[in-house]
Amino acid sequence: MVQDIYPHKLHNEFDPNIQATQKDVLLCIVNGKILIHLNCFENKEVVFPKVKEIQIHSEYRYLFSIDSTKYFLCDMRLEDNQIPSGYGYVEERSLRIEGIGPKDNLFAAITGKHLADWYRDTKFCGRCGHKMVHSTKERAMVCPECHNTVYPRIMPAVIVGVINGDKLLLTKYRTGFKYNALIAGFTEIGETVEETVKREVMEEAGIKVNNIRYYKSQPWGSANDILLGFFCDVKGNDEISMDTNELKYADWVQRDEIILQPGEFSLTNEMMKLFKENKVE
Structure with a gap:
């Protein structure tokens, strides 16, 4: 199954102190679409851009690591001139349907999409409507107005x-x-x-x-x-x-x-x- 990525190992512990470096992987995900190298459909191999390939100034959200590879979220849709050559947005589900691997990269895409959806859907408090902020203690979104705390939805x-x-x-x-x-x-x-x-x-x-x-x-x-x-x-x-x-x-x-x-x-x-x-x- 897609999560059976042995000998690779997922590390999803929350750590707000991890900052993106140029060599880290960037999961650019917007409304279920993910930025990948488009030759993946021919080569059957998912390739994500690295932070150094995306020329924007932004704070990226740390999601998880697989082995020593760190994955960060960019949830703003990139303009055409910000997208590296050969890359494009595709539906996450198309990677599964086409059977594209390797399995650890496919798992990263699916898991990253889950977290991206949650961050997108919890930008505003469902109780009072105030804009939410990221917790510094755990993976959660917190309302500074009514103190409502929202955890990832599963x-x-x-x-x-x-x-x-x-x-x-x-x-x-x-x-x-x-x-x-x-x-x-x-x-x-x-x-x-x-x-x-x-x-x-x-x-x-x-x-x-x-x-x-x-x-x-x-x-x-x-x-x-x-x-x-x-x-x-x-x-x-x-x-x-x-x-x-x-x-x-x-x-x-x-x-x-x-x-x-x-x-x-x-x-x-x-x-x-x-x-x-x-x-x-």
């Missing part, structure tokens, strides 16, 4: 592999992502993640489930959430009643007929592969 969501003997329930979204997927959805307020599993399967496929067991989690900055993977078994009637507003396809698929997603990035694909190889406990 939304829990479930990915559900529904099993029916030697078959797995596969879906395809009505719009957007075109490859096979599993039942998925966000947890509602007051709901356990196990209850989310039951509700989402019922809403999207009209199926009851039991024997819910947790598999693995995945940070997924593309949608600002953390994905919680579960397997479960169909309970009783296995006739599918598909939610046509969200899905264009839902069916039970034999394990040897499962077509996986391109790339090895998503928890969904790993779970489908696990079932296809008959390794689900």
